[in-house]
Amino acid sequence: MQPPQPGKAPPSGMARLRFASLGSGSKGNATLVSDGETQVLVDCGFGLRETERRLARLGVHPRQLDAVLVTHEHGDHLRGVGPLARRYQLPVYLTPGTWLSGRLGEVAQRHWITPQSRFAVKSLTIDPVTVPHDAREPVQFRFRAGDRHLGVLTDLGHVSEHVVEAFRGCDALILECNHDRHLLEVGPYPPRLKRRVGGNWGHLANAQAATLLRRLGLDRLQQIVCSHLSEHNNRPELALEALTPLLDGDASRLTVAAQDDGLHWQAVN
Numbered sequence: 141m142q143p144p145q146p147g148k149a150p151p152s153g154m155a156r157l158r159f160a161s162l163g164s165g166s167k168g169n170a171t172l173v174s175d176g177e178t179q180v181l182v183d184c185g186f187g188l189r190e191t192e193r194r195l196a197r198l199g200v201h202p203r204q205l206d207a208v209l210v211t212h213e214h215g216d217h218l219r220g221v222g223p224l225a226r227r228y229q230l231p232v233y234l235t236p237g238t239w240l241s242g243r244l245g246e247v248a249q250r251h252w253i254t255p256q257s258r259f260a261v262k263s264l265t266i267d268p269v270t271v272p273h274d275a276r277e278p279v280q281f282r283f284r285a286g287d288r289h290l291g292v293l294t295d296l297g298h299v300s301e302h303v304v305e306a307f308r309g310c311d312a313l314i315l316e317c318n319h320d321r322h323l324l325e326v327g328p329y330p331p332r333l334k335r336r337v338g339g340n341w342g343h344l345a346n347a348q349a350a351t352l353l354r355r356l357g358l359d360r361l362q363q364i365v366c367s368h369l370s371e372h373n374n375r376p377e378l379a380l381e382a383l384t385p386l387l388d389g390d391a392s393r394l395t396v397a398a399q400d401d402g403l404h405w406q407a408v409n
Contacts, residue, residue: 157285157408159312162186162194164294164367165399169217171292171314172198172405175285178262180207182281182292184220188227191220194402202228207261209253210234211295212275213241222247233261235268237277255279269306271296274341282307288408290314294368297341299352308356312363312408314397315352317382318343319373327373337373346374346382353386363406367397 162170168185172195179200184191195202208221208230218238222245225232231249239250253259255270255277268279273295283290291307294316307313324338324345336342344352353364366379376396384391397403 157283157288157290157311158405159290159314159408160198160405161314161365161367161397161403162191162198163399163402164397165369166216166371167399168219169294169368170194170220171397172200173264173283173290173292175264178206178264179204180209180261180264181205181224182209183211183217184208184224185216185218186220188220188223191224198402198405202230205230207231207233207251209261209266209281210238210244211280211292212273212278213238213243214275214295215243217295218243225249233259235277235279238275241276253279267306269293269303271303272298272300272341274336282310288312290408296344297339299344299348299355304352304355309360310356311360312365312406313353313356313361314365314367315349316344316368317346317349317366317374317379318368319345319370320375320378321345321347323375323378324370324373329372337370343368343370346379349379350382350386353383358386362393362408363395364393365395365397365403365406369396369399371399 156176158174160172170184171182173180208225211217225247229248232247233251233253235253253268255268258267265284267282271278271280281292289310291310291313293307380394
């Protein structure tokens with residue numbers, strides 16, 4: 141199979157922050173972030189051909205990427221990073237702990253991320269934030285282009301003070317709503333996995349996501365994207381139901397990044 145041909149890039153403007161999801165869930169995660177000049181992929185949990193297909197759906201060819209950023213080493217975030225980076229000679233940014241997991245393989249351009257130390261990929265400014273999750277050295281990211289801020293915050297087990305402070309004041313937030321506590325409790329997972337998912341180093345429940353949003357404040361948030369929904373332990377309507385009351389019943393600022401369809405380009409105005 142030949143890689144997809146370069147498609148028309150999304151409309152660009154000076155420091156105009158935008159994002160899209162290739163897909164989000166336990167079967168694979170990947171998020172595009174662009175300011176019109178720089179374009180990065182956060183994680184790649186899909187196989188190479190599937191990643192190429194999903195990028196093409198969003199009008200992007202892998203050669204248009206400036207870097208791949210990795211949050212942690214779990215397969216639904218890392219699976220496709222190595223193959224994609226090796227085929228297209230893309231730089232990969234990750235923490236030493238993620239690298240030491242041994243799951244990436246060799247890549248030609250490897251850059252270390254130091255948690256809580258700001259860095260830049262061309263015109264995009266990026267703050268890597270340590271999060272409580274059962275990986276070696278996991279981080280999530282806050283992006284800045286001009287005066288607009290996007291938070292990518294998935295795969296964390298509880299709402300820490302550090303996370304609240306790091307993501308306060310964003311204009312858009314991609315937020316984990318992994319499970320509904322009742323569905324997890326009565327669902328098909330074995331007890332050990334239920335404890336892991338619902339524990340302090342696992343994944344955020346819908347109610348925890350609501351608590352985090354309440355603490356962050358909603359005045360500045362234009363868009364909130366419910367992400368990383370569990371196939372077995374959550375439903376989109378339950379995630380939206382948990383967050384909508386915080387917005388006085390107005391769900392217009394809420395969307396869901398789906399596993400199969402992802403989320404098309406969203407502009408942060």
